Amino acid sequence: MTGWGSGYITDIAYLSGWYRQQSPGLLALACLMNGVETAMPAGDDPVHVLELGCGQGYAALLLAASNPTWRITAVDFNPAHIAAARAWAAEARLENVTFLEADLATLAEDRAARMIPEADFVTLHGLWTWIAPAVRDGIVRLLRDKVRPGGIVHVSYNVLPAWGPRIGMQRLIHDAGRVLAGRSDRQAEEGIKLAQSLLAAEAINLRLPASTGQMLEQLGSLPVAYLAHELMNENWQPCFMADVAAAFAGAKLEWVGSSNLIENFPALTLTAPQQAVQQRFDDPLLRELVKDMCIDRALRHDVFVRGVRRITQPVRDAALLDVILGMSVPADELPLEASIPAGKVELSRAFYHPVAQAMADGPRRTKDLLQADHVQGRKDNPAELIGILVGLGFAEPAVRLGVGPGAAAIRLNQVALRRMLRTENINRPVAAASLRMGTAMPLTLLELFVAEQARQGNTDALYVGELLGMAAHQGQTIDSIIQTRLPVLRAAGVF
Numbered sequence: 345m346t347g348w349g350s351g352y353i354t355d356i357a358y359l360s361g362w363y364r365q366q367s368p369g370l371l372a373l374a375c376l377m378n379g380v381e382t383a384m385p386a387g388d389d390p391v392h393v394l395e396l397g398c399g400q401g402y403a404a405l406l407l408a409a410s411n412p413t414w415r416i417t418a419v420d421f422n423p424a425h426i427a428a429a430r431a432w433a434a435e436a437r438l439e440n441v442t443f444l445e446a447d448l449a450t451l452a453e454d455r456a457a458r459m460i461p462e463a464d465f466v467t468l469h470g471l472w473t474w475i476a477p478a479v480r481d482g483i484v485r486l487l488r489d490k491v492r493p494g495g496i497v498h499v500s501y502n503v504l505p506a507w508g509p510r511i512g513m514q515r516l517i518h519d520a521g522r523v524l525a526g527r528s529d530r531q532a533e534e535g536i537k538l539a540q541s542l543l544a545a546e547a548i549n550l551r552l553p554a555s556t557g558q559m560l561e562q563l564g565s566l567p568v569a570y571l572a573h574e575l576m577n578e579n580w581q582p583c584f585m586a587d588v589a590a591a592f593a594g595a596k597l598e599w600v601g602s603s604n605l606i607e608n609f610p611a612l613t614l615t616a617p618q619q620a621v622q623q624r625f626d627d628p629l630l631r632e633l634v635k636d637m638c639i640d641r642a643l644r645h646d647v648f649v650r651g652v653r654r655i656t657q658p659v660r661d662a663a664l665l666d667v668i669l670g671m672s673v674p675a676d677e678l679p680l681e682a683s684i685p686a687g688k689v690e691l692s693r694a695f696y697h698p699v700a701q702a703m704a705d706g707p708r709r710t711k712d713l714l715q716a717d718h719v720q721g722r723k724d725n726p727a728e729l730i731g732i733l734v735g736l737g738f739a740e741p742a743v744r745l746g747v748g749p750g751a752a753a754i755r756l757n758q759v760a761l762r763r764m765l766r767t768e769n770i771n772r773p774v775a776a777a778s779l780r781m782g783t784a785m786p787l788t789l790l791e792l793f794v795a796e797q798a799r800q801g802n803t804d805a806l807y808v809g810e811l812l813g814m815a816a817h818q819g820q821t822i823d824s825i826i827q828t829r830l831p832v833l834r835a836a837g838v839f
């Protein structure tokens with residue numbers, strides 16, 4: 345610890361990651377799906393996004409590059425994070441993103457806060473349950489001042505009771521790790537090894553329930569920077585959803601739903617007997633507690649709104665018909681069955697396959713998808729189409745129809761490639777900025793490289809492989825990316 349982190353680690357930089365649940369389009373869609381009046385971000389709207397605890401700023405950079413008319417402000421107290429984020433922004437010549445080095449415990453009262461405009465969207469990913477109570481209080485004061493009426497806030501956090509049985513595991517890793525090693529990442533590694541040896545020695549509170557043992561076995565294979573930020577903070581404390589809702593009420597924020605869209609559908613989340621218990625309550629927070637008792641979900645992605653305006657189902661459905669969707673997987677890869685918290689859901693091939701095919705050349709409005717050629721099935725339920733395709737991660741809400749890749753998006757993708765190819769594993773998950781989508785498309789570093797080569801006119805798998813120093817047999821992997829992934833990325837406007 346360096347002394348200024350209020351218990352949050354500061355000696356190891358966090359890793360760059362993109363989490364689709366933070367995307368403003370998805371957040372607005374989560375509100376609409378839950379019957380809350382919201383304008384989907386569109387065209388040249390002057391949207392302001394505020395990210396709190398932005399790490400090295402990858403998400404903020406991707407949103408800025410994908411939306412040149414938006415303003416993005418991203419805050420972190422770690423100067424190494426802010427320096428890295430600013431360096432990327434300068435290299436990609438992004439002028440619509442500001443990275444602010446500030447402590448969220450006091451930012452609301454700081455002069456620097458005057459630089460932050462009212463926000464349409466605020467996102468806090470991986471922050472709330474990892475920080476001291478004084479920092480959480482500071483965040484609520486900042487939200488009270490900076491979220492515009494009607495604005496949307498996303499917060500992810502470790503939730504109880506799912507984390508309950510694993511609290512001992514974290515405490516053991518944290519406390520033992522601090523004795524066994526110096527730097528936070530090494531502490532996490534040593535703490536995990538110790539906990540794993542205790543699991544092998546049949547420690548009952550690591551072995552039961554099974555989810556703790558499974559998690560402990562998997563932890564060792566995760567990146568050390570992630571483990572350090574996940575496990576080595578002094579104030580990490582999972583909490584109940586109602587406690588977050590109570591804290592956010594201090595900023596006049598009301599809980600609306602989840603940005604994991606599937607979780608907004610009781611029928612897809614809970615069994616029939618579980619739903620019967622849930623339906624005994626009108627209070628949404630109590631209904632969420634019942635849900636949290638029933639599903640094994642350690643991280644919640646909640647959406648709050650300041651000034652909820654309810655709309656009727658016909659009004660909601662009319663708005664959903666205008667939502668633009670783009671595919672993130674090839675139509676041929678749409679499964680006929682998918683896993684959901686309540687078990688399995690079947691996807692009618694006669695309905696979903698033609699819908700997905702209709703997006704082969706680019707995003708389309710939901711109303712056009714429902715009327716596309718050969719679609720067989722219910723054409724009057726946009727919420728189901730969107731809930732399944734977006735909820736299962738097969739499609740994303742898009743912001744702009746018929747625009748090209750976007751100069752800023754191309755520049756950022758090139759910067760990401762230049763920098764990450766030097767240091768990162770080629771199969772690492774990253775994301776590509778896209779003006780058409782107005783958000784980032786998840787893909788691997790290798791896929792990003794192949795897409796950039798295709799943009800430059802190179803689609804010869806052997807040649808592209810040679811550029812990476814790959815052996816000839818690995819050309820097959822590149823060939824399969826060219827055949828199956830490039831059409832999706834082209835349709836999404838990545839190149």
Ligand SMILES: C[S@@+](CC[C@H](N)C(=O)[O-])C[C@H]1O[C@@H](n2cnc3c(N)ncnc32)[C@H](O)[C@@H]1O
Nearest residue numbers: 352397398399420421422447448469470479573
């Ligand atoms: C787990 S990381 C998440 C980063 C980013 N949101 C992501 O998902 O990649 C949490 C971040 O919060 C920052 N942080 C922790 N306490 C903070 C504070 N008091 N003020 C500002 N930033 C803080 C850390 O430096 C770290 O970058």
